[in-house]
Amino acid sequence: MPTSDVLPRRTFAVISHPDAGKSTLTEALALHAQVIAEAGAVHGKAGRRGTVSDWMDMERKRGISISSAALQFTYRDHVVNLVDTPGHADFSEDTYRVLSAVDAAVMLVDAGRGLEQQTLKLFQVCAYRGIPVITVINKWDRPGLTALELMDEIEREIGLKPTPLTWPVGESGKFHGVLDRRDGGFIEYTRTSGGATRAPERHLSATDAAAVAGEAWSTAAEEADLLGLDEADHDQAQFLAGRTTPVLFASALLNFGVAQLLDVLVDIAPPPGPTPDVDGGARDPGDDFSAFVFKVQAGMDAAHRDRLAYARICSGVFERGMVVTHAATGRPFATKYAQAVFGRDRSSVETAHPGDIIGLVNATALRVGDTIHTGPAVHYPPIARFAPEHFATARAVDTGRYKQFRRGIEQLDQEGVVQVLRSDLRGDQAPVLAAVGPMQFEVVAARMESEFNAPIKLDRLPYSLAQQTVPESLDELAGLSGIETLERSDGTLLALFPDKWRLGSVQRLHPDLVLEPLPASAR
Ligand code: GDP
Numbered sequence: 001m002p003t004s005d006v007l008p009r010r011t012f013a014v015i016s017h018p019d020a021g022k023s024t025l026t027e028a029l030a031l032h033a034q035v036i037a038e039a040g041a042v043h044g045k046a047g048r049r050g051t052v053s054d055w056m057d058m059e060r061k062r063g064i065s066i067s068s069a070a071l072q073f074t075y076r077d078h079v080v081n082l083v084d085t086p087g088h089a090d091f092s093e094d095t096y097r098v099l100s101a102v103d104a105a106v107m108l109v110d111a112g113r114g115l116e117q118q119t120l121k122l123f124q125v126c127a128y129r130g131i132p133v134i135t136v137i138n139k140w141d142r143p144g145l146t147a148l149e150l151m152d153e154i155e156r157e158i159g160l161k162p163t164p165l166t167w168p169v170g171e172s173g174k175f176h177g178v179l180d181r182r183d184g185g186f187i188e189y190t191r192t193s194g195g196a197t198r199a200p201e202r203h204l205s206a207t208d209a210a211a212v213a214g215e216a217w218s219t220a221a222e223e224a225d226l227l228g229l230d231e232a233d234h235d236q237a238q239f240l241a242g243r244t245t246p247v248l249f250a251s252a253l254l255n256f257g258v259a260q261l262l263d264v265l266v267d268i269a270p271p272p273g274p275t276p277d278v279d280g281g282a283r284d285p286g287d288d289f290s291a292f293v294f295k296v297q298a299g300m301d302a303a304h305r306d307r308l309a310y311a312r313i314c315s316g317v318f319e320r321g322m323v324v325t326h327a328a329t330g331r332p333f334a335t336k337y338a339q340a341v342f343g344r345d346r347s348s349v350e351t352a353h354p355g356d357i358i359g360l361v362n363a364t365a366l367r368v369g370d371t372i373h374t375g376p377a378v379h380y381p382p383i384a385r386f387a388p389e390h391f392a393t394a395r396a397v398d399t400g401r402y403k404q405f406r407r408g409i410e411q412l413d414q415e416g417v418v419q420v421l422r423s424d425l426r427g428d429q430a431p432v433l434a435a436v437g438p439m440q441f442e443v444v445a446a447r448m449e450s451e452f453n454a455p456i457k458l459d460r461l462p463y464s465l466a467q468q469t470v471p472e473s474l475d476e477l478a479g480l481s482g483i484e485t486l487e488r489s490d491g492t493l494l495a496l497f498p499d500k501w502r503l504g505s506v507q508r509l510h511p512d513l514v515l516e517p518l519p520a521s522a523r
Contacts, residue, residue, distance in 0.1 A: 090437020
């Protein structure tokens with residue numbers, strides 16, 4: 001599809017709680033747009049095909065998506081890249097990495113449930129990254145909270161000021177359509193059986209709407225006026241700065257509101273912009289080619305025991321076969337096996353542009369955060385790690401399989417599945433695994449067994465808090481009971497504490513110790 005190559009890009013991710021409707025929405029978006037390339041995980045649960053490795057069985061059983069995939073489609077002469085994220089808060093570090101590769105996020109909220117405690121962390125990750133967030137209130141066809149309650153909750157819990165672009169006509173459960181706050185008109189939706197096809201919509205003036213929708217319309221119009229008084233109107237600069245969130249009401253299942261989401265993505269979501277580098281400069285999309293790796297994944301498919309590095313293109317034009325420089329080593333890197341599609345379906349990519357995501361096959365040298373480029377050297381900043389809150393030692397069940405054990409732990413560390421900490425005291429046989437959420441441990445255990453043939457035994461450690469420290473503090477910390485210091489594989493020194501009270505007392509009694517909260521803590 002050569003003409004699509006020059007179309008403007010919109011690259012975004014959907015963040016949601018499991019079951020909020022992310023898969024349904026993705027399918028609905030694909031229905032409205034023209035799909036260029038599609039990843040296996042999209043049709044997830046029901047339609048997953050063929051050979052998948054064991055840890056994907058775990059994914060399937062739990063109904064969550066652990067692996068990232070992406071979907072590329074065209075809409076209104078734009079190429080839209082939708083990058084998938086894991087739907088569980090335990091994988092918020094993974095979500096954070098994906099968010100480093102997108103220009104906007106869609107926060108999908110189930111109208112019946114509101115912001116669920118477990119998911120708040122994921123949403124806060126969005127706010128933390130400061131990327132523009134569009135909120136979609138889904139399942140409006142079912143009874144749930146009121147629209148105003150939901151707006152309050154978003155502002156209170158996430159700290160983003162909601163600025164609804166549409167407002168529902170009909171309370172949740174009685175979804176007739178939406179009032180379009182941009183022009184005051186009515187977008188009326190009509191149900192189709194099962195929502196299998198695009199739902200027809202009619203655009204009516206306010207006067208006609210009052211005749212068609214009666215009281216539901218007047219209530220919506222009154223509420224929409226109240227929003228105006230509350231300064232809840234869309235402001236592009238505030239949205240781009242990550243301070244406000246435009247809101248849309250939808251039913252992904254009935255295909256209501258899906259076209260409006262696509263329009264909003266095209267109209268107000270930002271195109272790929274300059275990417276800041278570590279030296280305080282930036283590369284513009286029009287400069288020489290550059291990209292950074294935001295995810296490395298192996299064992300995606302039992303039939304392809306290889307390793308894929310996903311890179312987001314920041315500048316220039318990528319052409320398959322071009323030789324690029326791997327910034328970390330200065331070595332050339334051949335891109336003969338670049339792939340357009342991630343997930344289980346694979347096809348090779350010929351060209352790609354800023355905002356697009358490519359999968360590089362068997363890219364064993366590439367690590368998460370690495371830069372590849374042509375032209376003058378450029379280094380993009382590393383992707384920050386989160387403060388872990390769960391810790392466990394890992395040992396090979398069968399000591400005869402230590403080699404496989406070491407290789408597996410190293411691989412999972414490089415993929416960022418879990419953080420790996422070491423100390424002389426513990427030795428290399430039993431490294432400490434550190435996680436943001438405990439489900440990361442399950443993924444490690446499942447993959448160590450199925451991919452590396454090295455089943456592990458995990459023993460939880462009684463810590464819940466990590467602080468960054470410096471070599472000068474190590475001796476003094478070593479003399480304190482209940483605290484342990486280890487080195488993370490990126491060289492960061494971490495001191496582990498049982499809880500914040502122990503940390504507080506240590507800080508009071510030893511004010512000279514250097515103990516800093518970890519950067520990019522999701523709290
Ligand atoms: P995911 O876990 O976020 O990917 O959620 P799914 O897309 O799998 O949806 C979870 C459940 O909610 C499924 O049974 C969907 O049919 C249902 N669902 C999704 N969107 C809607 C909606 O707009 N209205 C209603 N009533 N159900 C929905």
